[in-house]
Amino acid sequence: MRTIEQTTQEILELATKQFKVAAGSLAADDDFYKKLGIDSLQALEMLSRLENHFRIELPDYEVQGVSDFKTLAQRIQARL
Amino acid sequence: MLDLKKYSSVGEALRDALETWPTEVCLIESDRGEEKQRLTYRNFKDKALPLARSLQDLGIGPGDRVAIIMTNQSKWLISAYAVFFCGATLVPLDFKLKPEEQWQLLKHSGAKVLITEYGIWRQLCVSPARAAAAAVKTVLVTEAPDDADLFGAERWENVKGANPPAFVPQKRQDVACIVYSSGTGGTPKGCMMTHENYLEQCVALTSLYPFWPGVRYLSILPTNHAIDFMVGFFGPFTCGAAVVHLRTLRPEYVREAFPKYEITYVSLVPLVLKNLQKGLQARFDALPESKRKAFEAVRGINRALTKDRPRLWLSRKLLSEVHAAFGGKLEAIIVGGAFTEPQTLQFFYDLGIPVANGYGLTEAGTAVTVNDLKPFRADTVGKPLPGMEVQIRNSDNDGIGEVTVRSKTVMAGYLNEPELTAETIVDGWLRTGDMGRFDSTGHLQLFGRKKNMIVTEEGKNVYAEDVEQAFEGLKVKEFCVFAANFIWPQRAMVNEKLLLVIHLEHGEAFTPELKSEISARNAWLTNYKRVHGLVIYQEDFPLTASLKIKRNELAQRLSALDREQSILPI
Numbered sequence: 001m002r003t004i005e006q007t008t009q010e011i012l013e014l015a016t017k018q019f020k021v022a023a024g025s026l027a028a029d030d031d032f033y034k035k036l037g038i039d040s041l042q043a044l045e046m047l048s049r050l051e052n053h054f055r056i057e058l059p060d061y062e063v064q065g066v067s068d069f070k071t072l073a074q075r076i077q078a079r080l
Numbered sequence: 081m082l083d084l085k086k087y088s089s090v091g092e093a094l095r096d097a098l099e100t101w102p103t104e105v106c107l108i109e110s111d112r113g114e115e116k117q118r119l120t121y122r123n124f125k126d127k128a129l130p131l132a133r134s135l136q137d138l139g140i141g142p143g144d145r146v147a148i149i150m151t152n153q154s155k156w157l158i159s160a161y162a163v164f165f166c167g168a169t170l171v172p173l174d175f176k177l178k179p180e181e182q183w184q185l186l187k188h189s190g191a192k193v194l195i196t197e198y199g200i201w202r203q204l205c206v207s208p209a210r211a212a213a214a215a216v217k218t219v220l221v222t223e224a225p226d227d228a229d230l231f232g233a234e235r236w237e238n239v240k241g242a243n244p245p246a247f248v249p250q251k252r253q254d255v256a257c258i259v260y261s262s263g264t265g266g267t268p269k270g271c272m273m274t275h276e277n278y279l280e281q282c283v284a285l286t287s288l289y290p291f292w293p294g295v296r297y298l299s300i301l302p303t304n305h306a307i308d309f310m311v312g313f314f315g316p317f318t319c320g321a322a323v324v325h326l327r328t329l330r331p332e333y334v335r336e337a338f339p340k341y342e343i344t345y346v347s348l349v350p351l352v353l354k355n356l357q358k359g360l361q362a363r364f365d366a367l368p369e370s371k372r373k374a375f376e377a378v379r380g381i382n383r384a385l386t387k388d389r390p391r392l393w394l395s396r397k398l399l400s401e402v403h404a405a406f407g408g409k410l411e412a413i414i415v416g417g418a419f420t421e422p423q424t425l426q427f428f429y430d431l432g433i434p435v436a437n438g439y440g441l442t443e444a445g446t447a448v449t450v451n452d453l454k455p456f457r458a459d460t461v462g463k464p465l466p467g468m469e470v471q472i473r474n475s476d477n478d479g480i481g482e483v484t485v486r487s488k489t490v491m492a493g494y495l496n497e498p499e500l501t502a503e504t505i506v507d508g509w510l511r512t513g514d515m516g517r518f519d520s521t522g523h524l525q526l527f528g529r530k531k532n533m534i535v536t537e538e539g540k541n542v543y544a545e546d547v548e549q550a551f552e553g554l555k556v557k558e559f560c561v562f563a564a565n566f567i568w569p570q571r572a573m574v575n576e577k578l579l580l581v582i583h584l585e586h587g588e589a590f591t592p593e594l595k596s597e598i599s600a601r602n603a604w605l606t607n608y609k610r611v612h613g614l615v616i617y618q619e620d621f622p623l624t625a626s627l628k629i630k631r632n633e634l635a636q637r638l639s640a641l642d643r644e645q646s647i648l649p650i
Contacts, residue, residue: 031603031607033607034603034610039351039355039537039538040351040538040607040608041331041351041352041355044329044330044331045330045331047330048330048331048332057112057328059199059327059328060151060327060328060329061151061175061197061199061200061203062199064175064176065176065178065606067603067606067607068603
């Protein structure tokens with residue numbers, strides 16, 4: 001079982017790759033809409049990738065209002 | 081289609097619809113590509129009536145309000161019908177709001193019953209704001225796991241009255257729904273929509289974009305939104321059509337749903353439409369050069385042959401691959417909620433996919449104008465719908481003035497806000513606050529807003545005053561939030577942004593600490609409500625005798641500043 005820190009790190013790495021930002025430039029507290037400059041649709045695409053990676057299903061309501069990596073990691077961790 | 085002129089209420093029309101097409105499919109529900117449920121109109125009735133009975137057993141009837149906070153799904157519509165059957169008023173709330181915002185609106189609406197999903201309820205019930213909405217006595221929760229703690233709620237699936245319910249008639253002027261057009265954080269704007277509003281709007285819209293048994297409408301916009309309530313529930317149901325719900329709204333499942341269910345209509349907000357455009361354009365660009373040239377030639381032929389009006393059968397033949405990706409049965413994409421850029425509309429029209437754009441607002445009962453495509457005019461928002469009187473007031477030398485609307489679809493007023501209602505509906509005319517003019521062919525063109533608000537590409541209305549709460553207590557002398565275009569009018573409806581204007585305490589400097597405090601508070605706001613820039617104003621704000629900021633006057637003063645130079649990034 002992953003720790004919350006590992007989950008967070010994996011999310012950051014996946015987002016770094018998906019949105020082609022500099023390695024190490026993302027942090028857990030970052031607002032991903034702002035930091036990545038993405039819209040709500042791109043955020044949904046990121047969720048789909050995270051679901052595939054962690055082999056979980058995240059219902060839409062679980063991620064409503066979530067905009068930072070840390071909270072996202074907590075929601076994912078709860079489903080691992 | 082039912083003859084809606086003869087009905088007095090939404091519930092009465094829906095009741096007849098369920099009897100008229102008992103064996104037609106009315107709802108299809110799919111999750112992650114897998115079909116979970118398919119209901120006929122008879123199945124729908126069989127599920128709704130026991131719920132209506134139990135609502136009546138709870139004492140719910142005319143004058144009572146029942147709120148729904150749910151994602152788009154069959155139980156939303158079933159619950160809504162049960163509420164109308166009882167003669168009660170429906171309060172559809174946005175499931176995307178934060179729990180504290182939802183409780184605030186529940187309190188304002190005076191709802192006695194809340195119907196919601198377990199996942200949403202789990203977040204709602206732990207919110208400290210719950211205490212404020214003491215009037216909510218009963219909570220019905222759908223899809224709770226067997227061993228779940230319901231925190232005082234009851235299972236929707238188990239709520240079944242023993243006896244048949246009695247249908248409670250309503251008059252046309254009675255309030256069918258209270259729809260919040262905005263207002264969390266500021267003055268809640270609960271639009272009281274009458275039964276007549278919905279009946280008349282449905283007649284007007286279906287005269288241009290008809291539904292019939294066999295039509296499949298893909299429901300993506302939230303059903304609490306006026307557009308989806310009309311074209312994703314009331315419209316199709318009164319015509320015997322079917323609504324398709326996707327429980328997980330991800331781009332890949334939406335794409336898959338078009339061919340799988342041979343979708344006839346879909347409503348989208350401009351953001352999603354632009355995303356579709358981007359995806360299609362990327363695919364066209366990736367074609368080998370010879371194929372791309374051939375495609376461009378065919379697209380040009382289609383453009384020429386559909387100049388006067390759409391010819392769907394022809395476009396489907398000419399551009400068969402594009403149309404196959406949309407299922408081959410798509411009649412039109414309805415776009416609403418916010419202004420759509422003409423080039424996006426033209427892109428789809430050139431592919432033979434009509435985009436029904438228009439202009440509307442909840443207060444006017446959804447749509448005021450719609451493009452009738454005869455011919456297609458990407459540069460306008462169409463002509464007024466039948467039954468809509470639209471006038472431009474106080475126009476300038478260019479003919480641009482405030483759009484005002486008079487129609488049987490205009491709301492009864494704002495709940496508990498008589499003064500705001502009196503300012504908004506004057507002598508029977510709804511003052512929209514939007515600026516526009518008619519061209520020589522009677523098409524409406526829009527040129528910005530009079531109101532201190534923005535509408536995002538996701539179709540969200542955000543009033544500047546409503547986000548100020550997030551900055552309360554900031555260590556500045558005074559602050560105010562403005563829509564940038566309210567200060568510096570742009571005669572445009574795109575790229576609208578909010579700005580935070582601050583006036584520092586005398587002798588204080590703008591420190592990095594203050595900047596990060598502003599950023600942190602801004603991040604607390606839901607993403608579409610955030611301010612995009614900061615203006616540091618050096619003078620005292622003009623105030624009223626009761627020390628309220630004179631916003632119009634302040635905006636006037638700020639307009640003397642250079643827009644580009646004054647706005648600092650947050």
